[in-house]
Amino acid sequence: MFKRILIPTDGSSASQRAILAGASLARETGAEIIGLTVTPPFHTLSADPEVLESTPAQYEQQARQQAERILADVESAAREAQVPYRIEHASGDSPYEMIISTARDAGCDLILMASHGRKGIKGLLLGSETQKVLVHSAIPVLVYR
Template structure:
């Protein structure tokens, strides 16, 4: 069945719930996990206050540290459950592209990710990284609500 599962995380509550389910699922089928997080690239012109207040190097350090904290949470939970897990950080302005590229690069045969459950006009206007992954990925996607 599935041998390697990509688990994107953004640190949200929905993502944490998806993490626990993915770990349980991976343990039950004997699969390994690849946890990943994507952070925006630095831009000189931005509305992101973190980018405006920092140098490119400072922003990269802060982003890397935040991403590592997110990955450490997943790695610890997987270790406690006895599930092999590696962590990957990617800098990308398009998280859905980073998710799909990471799944391909790490030869994952399933992507498990959270859905924040936005509906109606809010969901349409904000867009959904999960929806974009569903539309563009050739790799199966399991969505955790």
């Protein structure tokens, strides 16, 4: 059924649940998992305290370490499910675009991602990367809640 499943994660508890569901689906279908996390690039002008307190080199190192921690959950779930996997760390201002381009470039036939379930004005103001992926992706998207 599926051969390659992209599982984007931000390290949240919702993403943790999606990772476990994705690993289970991969085991059942014989698919490979590709875990992805996206971090914003360093910007000279920023309101993000991590950027304001860092040099570009320090920020890159912190982002890499954070990505490793986040992606360790994908590795762990894939090993537990005994499915092939690889992990990717992308940097970009638009996570949904990075998710779609990674899925396309890796030849994924499914994107499985979490939804935080924000509704109303909070969802509108914060935006939803999941919603953006749903709207813009030509690759099927399975949203896990």
